[in-house]
Amino acid sequence: MTDEAPLLGPHIQQLRKRRRLTLEQLASLSGVSRSMLSQIERSQANPTFATLWNLTKALSVDISELVGGRANTPPAAPAIDVVGGHFVPEIRSEDGLCTLRILSPAQSVGRTEWYEILLEPNGALVSAPHAAGAMEHVTVIEGELEVVSGATVARAPAHGVARYPADVPHALRNLSPGRTRAFLVVAN
Template sequence: MQPVNQFIALSLKQMRANKGWSLDKTSQKTGVSKAMLGQIERGESSPTIATLWKIATGFEVSLTALIEPPKTDDTSVTRSVPFRSAHIVRNQPAQNSMFVAPLFPYDDQLNFEWMELTFVAGYEQYSEAHSLGVIEHVVVISGSVELYIDEHWHTFKTGDAVRFNADKPHGYRNQSQVDSVVHNLIYYPEKTKAER
């Protein structure tokens, strides 16, 4: 499997080609500077998760469309039972210290993607609003995590779950001394065209 940074670079180039967008147009649509986009495409920069989200939102695609190779065979939910191991698919797709395991990348039959996220001790990230109607479901698997929802920080511990509208600014942080692991299921309405 190719390194995730290389795949992100190729994904961004392909998405721009599909849309016929210049770097200037891509910068306008995503809110990411032209210089940063060029560095990502050349594999010279490892973007933050927040930057990847800006790119995904601008292109109206899922986050996993940027970090996970597309399906090469027929893995339709109606025709097979996919098995995935977080240990195998876990990687660090961005420069900030969060690990992502795309357990089930976006599927256009189901309109969601499901990821395991590992927040290392001291991790903090703010995320701008995603596309209209995007909803996140978070379940804490181990440790504790704080989520910034509706302009307030809320603490969640092992076994806690929350669902919130991700089309508003939100954030995640781990102020503990140990890593925290959560499962994050992100639902995309059909109109966001989250497919690859």
């Protein structure tokens, strides 16, 4: 088996710098020496699994993500793409009590997506299970929500955040006498 293992070093260094950590700080967090970290980042050493594991914990990254080595997706033109409020795509429920404004770009479909949800009194957003492992994170901008995930029910207050598995039947219901507005992130 002559398949070359992917280079971890550059990615580890990127993660470290993004978190504004020095080698010393990461060494302290991970229990791996500064020297070793430096060698790993420059691909001058081949870390053992235990060392790698400690690094993933300290950097809060999955080992598969580390191995996957984010491809440097070249960004498009350095432009700012602005969409006015009335051009943001909306989905409205048949009873008109629930409006979904799609905030994430088209290319986000199937990955992390985000929406603004507007629920009139008695309005609800009821969803079938998403893919295995999917999680939803809802932030209440105004009003109050009842959150249903599988057989579990909870209340999310104004300005609060709720996180729940979305790979089971789930729903958001307006508990407020007025309109409830929330920000929903769907992470797959």
